[in-house]
Amino acid sequence: MFGLTALDLARTQFAFTVSFHIIFPAITIGLASFLAVLEGLWLKTKQDSYRDLYHFWSKIFAVNFGMGVVSGLVMAYQFGTNWSGFSDFAGNITGPLLTYEVLTAFFLEAGFLGVMLFGWNRVGPGLHFFSTCMVALGTIISTFWILASNSFMHTPQGYSIVNGLIVPVDWLKVIFNPSFPYRLFHMSIAAFLASAFFVASSAAYHLLRGNNTPATRKMFSMAMWMALIVSPIQAVVGDAHGLNTLKYEPAKIAAIEGHWENPDDKPSPLVLVGWPDMTAEETKYKIEIPDLGSIILTHSLTKQIPALKSFPKEDRPDSTIIFWTFRIMAGLGMLMILSGFVGLWMRKRGTLYTNKTFLRFMLCMGPSGLIALLAGWITTEVGRQPWVVYGLQRTKDAVSAHGVVHMSITLIAFVVIYCSVFGVGYGYMMRLIKKGPQEHEGEHHEDGGPGKQRTPARPLSAVDEKLS
Template identity: 55%
Template sequence: MFEAFDATVLARIQFAFTVSFHIIFPAFSIGLASYLTVLEALWLWKKDEVYLELFNFWKTIFAVAFGMGVVSGIVMSYQFGTNWSVFSDKAGPVIGPLMGYEVLTAFFLEAGFLGIMLFGMNRVGPRLHFLATAMVALGTLISATWILAANSWMQTPAGFSINEAGQFIPADWSAIIFNPSFPYRLTHMVLAAYLTTAFVVGACGAWHLLRKTAPRRAHTMFSMAMWMAAIVAPIQIFAGDLHGLNTLEHQPAKVMAMEGHYQSHEGGAPLILFGVPNPAEKRIEYAVEIPKLSSLILKHDLNAPLAGLDTIPDELHPPVSIIFWSFRVMVAIGFAMLGIGIWSLWCRYRRTLDTNAWLHRTAVLMGPAGFVAVLSGWITTEVGRQPYTIYGQLLTANSISPIEAPAVGFSLVAFIIVYFLVFGAGTFYILRLMGRLPRDPMPELEEGPLRTAGITPGPAHTKLHGDHHDL
């Protein structure tokens, strides 16, 4: 059945499939852990039970997403031994310790404090519980740091030597960890995680504002999410521009593919907004372009020359069509997020943030946009590295295990079936949880004797109101 397929292609598809499923959960949990920390800090500071109730609401969702992220990540590590054993042998002295540091620092930190965060509020006290929440958030950021260090080293390898067996031997760990692309890629990824979470939280808040089920809680979620969009989206666009300039310096072929520049441009390169790549004829058909704007963006000079893929041997070209479109999807979503952020600022100024139904509907539609942008960005990054696994050093074709295509093909089919069943069910459960936002307390409780006594109605009063409403 799979004899006609190439084992390398199938192994790449398998890893791409599993990493695509995996990355959406860490991208969500990184941002959500920080959001939980902010919610608990606001509760301790303002003594407003709404923040605690939202903390408990999102805490359950975080636990499910965190668990699915751990399970989906385990599978990828096995593929290094089954499908990519040559890569593991050659790059293991560098990649192995970096992955080990991630487990020893980040995962142990997260696992050690996760139980306290989930179940310890009434056992350890609020301040110690807040410390546990902050440690879980810190653990997710440390985890991202080590993973991005390893992946960035594969993009811009540094600080190594090669022994007689062809293995990459660490020579300078500081150069390995802080390789040329690491600061840009770590910043870009963490900001992407925050925006991803913000738009999920914003979509949830907007959904409940439209349904009018819990106006105060929904307003708090939606307002916080829109502040994040308004502040972080422009920072992300700026960070992305810096990342692009760094990529042009160290991986020029990737940028050529992103820009669709098959040919070199001596007097200023155009910015191709849209078009259809034609790899056979090495040109972009039906191109809609702005003259010289690409040179202005990448070189800060309208007339600066830009090299094209015609300066690189054909066998070293990355797949242009995939990179060309994935990059545009990522950029389009980034500017859409910026637009939502600006729109929310205008509505906030007009005092219509809670009443503008069109903004709420748009926010609901934009809920999964962050995940799409993260996946598009990773596709641009990883496919743009081809035909190398370690850029400029180790070809993908020379990294594969001595394995037959049918073995990879059948395991790929099994992964697809199991992943869609297990993680599809988990995702459906998370969506169900998001739809169950507790109702606001009764107005008479908000203004009655409890408020007069300086006590903010808590979960028990919320339950009372729910019971009363059901009756």
């Protein structure tokens, strides 16, 4: 298929499915905590707008959570079907870690999700708030275990090789491997930011349409505070993560920077734009700033960035890809920081909810967090190549013995099914967002009014209104 090998197709299939899947957990993590905050504020203040927002976003959360679970199961099966070499080699590590995620996070979420979605008028407010908090906690615990497993693949420690297989010898070292804390915080903050801009964009859409209700203003205000506070923190965490990567995966940093050689002892430049050519071993058409690479990446004017030519060709990541995905992520991150400070300026001027230029900008920024997250994930995973477990197992040794025809058929099937099924899900969420928060939703009415809830027949009964 298009001259690709079975390994190329297996990698493409996994990249396609994980790109679809990662969006759902990111929104789930952010929205779960947002819902807990909304319900806590409603219990404290009894302001109707917080309750209205809770019910509005809980519907979107329900749809997103369902799609995340389904897409996640498909990914888990791929470890056995397409990557049996990896499962054999590292299964003693990844198997237990993913089991811990199910036993702690998934069971916690599943146990309280029903109460959260359907128990508003059936249990006391304290128990309902506790359920929402437990679902939010479950998403964080899930992130913990998934990132522990993934981080081990980048910076393995606490293991021994016995009969050609990885065997854990110190689980604390396995879990808290050198890159884990940085990845955990970086990914969690990215999820919160992606959700914040998703919420801000939804509010901007309604404000532009003249839906200037207290609930709409509140969700826009909360999202802009989140952008202002958290986006600079993400930049600091990202810098620390970069220093950690420089120490443990120097070839990745060299590829990200498109930096090929250090001809002398001078500080390394920062290449702003260019086109890394893996065959010619140079970055063409580059625009660079002298010395800035060393200042940013090593915090020093005496140290140099690792050069790609100092690594064997077979150990070099594809600089052409991750050079640009990193810049997409970093560029969008700068726009997020700018958005937060411009929002603060607008707030002080009293035009936060009325400046149409800024509202249109925030509407366009809606997918920015998700795009940045995807670009960062591509940078991380492609940057680890050609290793599936860094320094221990190459990707070519991890793939199952499938033919090109088999992989081509399954890849086409995945593309068609995912675009059809999840495309409908995306469209459904967008229609829910366009409908907007409804006033007095969730109030208890004995006469069967809008607050009365029926017994759910399926999880998506949480979305109980008809959409025009």
